[in-house]
Amino acid sequence: MAYQLYRNTTLGNSLQESLDELIQSQQITPQLALQVLLQFDKAINTALAQRVRNRVNFRGSLNTYRFCDNVWTFVLNDVEFREVTELIKVDKVKIVACDGKNTGSSTTE
């Protein structure tokens, strides 16, 4: 079972909203919507693992850190993200990271 972590992304949220609309109009059942989301979890996990190859470096100052239920949550300030092609600077960023070694458990963000 893949992480449900990525449901709180642009792609995941838009899918959930779309499914909610269909549920509202009673075109699909909530059960079916859940199945769609599970399918999404698999697809996004697979896509990220297989179709993405770039590497990013970042540096900043750590504001807060939290480790609970094998999930790290960081808040960094004044962070610079460097990629080969571009540089991104943000004053504040939140990082939510699930255990990459163990994908058996599914957690939601």
Add this chain to the structure above:
Amino acid sequence: MDCVNRVAKLYRSVIEDVIEGVRDLFAEEGVEEQVLKDLKQLWETKVLQSKATEDFFRNSVHSPLFTLQLPHSLHQTLQSSAASLVIPAGRTLPSFAAAELGTSNFSASFAFPGYPIHVPVGVTQQTASAHLYKVSVPFMVTQTSERASVLQHPVQQVFQLLGQPSIIQTSIPQLNPCSLQATTEKSLRMETLLQQPIVLPSETADRKHLENPTSDILVAPGNERKVISEAVLNQLVSSQYFSFPGVVFTPQASPADPTVEPVRRVSARMTQRLHGPLSTGPQGAPRQHVPEAQPRVLKNRMCGCGSVKQPGNTEEPSSLPVSEKDSSSRMDLSIQVADDDINEIIQIGGTGDTSSNDEIGNTRDVDENGLLGIIDAGDLKVPEEETGSVSNEDSSVNSSDNEDPEIDLVEEDPLNSGDDVSEQDVPDLFDMDNVIVCQYDKIHRSKDKWKFYLKDGVMCFGGRDYVFAKAVGDAEW
């Protein structure tokens, strides 16, 4: 841009995989194929609207031709900088999904032919057919997202003027109810630039209006733009008040009385400038318009947006002096409060307000939905003085029961800021912030030096999405 393409391709592939993966599920459930197509369409539309990938559908779908380039978040401060809104010439605007006010950063840009328009942050845009463009310009930095609807009507009419002089004549009075608030210099430029669409298309028609004493719309020939802009900029930099033809911009956070005066001065100067080339610069004629314009202007402020007020409304001028005399723009904002919902809020602190509120309240005849957003900040202030003090009272009672609650109210009011949520909690609670969702390979710490080894992540910075396979980072705590 390569990153954007990469993200767009990834998202598209994920959508395709998901749709294909659930096709059998839909068939098993007996759901029609059309529903699946609808799901895909909805999903793709939402991803497109989110601007996570700007060129998500650039190749496959006819993307909107216009984007509104807006500066930073509207919520941050009242010192919002104006955005540049340029509408492309000669193009019929397709339906454009307006950026919501709630988003922290806007990245849409409109291009209008020859009419550079600066719009403050928080502008939601709707397109009409042909050359009519509806733009709501909420200059106010308040807590709600309804501001967009507040200023929608007047600005609609502003843009409806474009290219159609006849419309200008008829729709000018409708601009009066506008009550826009701007606080920055850039917003002033916005105002001048907004004038341009009105100016350019119909010079002759403008003159007619200039001669019309009842008209609040003072349009000058195109060559006066610079003069007007300079005058307005110079005036508004100091005053924060300026009057757009038929539209009054009043900053929220300027409670001083002088802010009221600049409205008149600005209007006067504008009228002077506008009348300059046409009437050889007489000072008397423009000023005649000023007193006429001002009451309407102030009237409109009071009436707020969303409700069309005729300039000749006799009931309103009586309340104008009162509003003018208000000691704070906050009070003016409260004047514009909607009736039912706002009254519910105001009632808490309404009785404690100054009398001017009561006097002006009688003249409230605004659309509830129109100014609901504007008055929020003002309204929140008033009840806080009551309710916030009550909460403080409770806490203070626990500590010292003998203290007089009334004294606490007086003493605690300025200290209510301590009740605010601490900044440390905000990053965790603020969902719209820059977020990275990923998996970690290893998290290492040595004293206060942290090292992050992350993988398979999706980053969202200001609405834009990025992805990475590996991410290595350092941070010092």
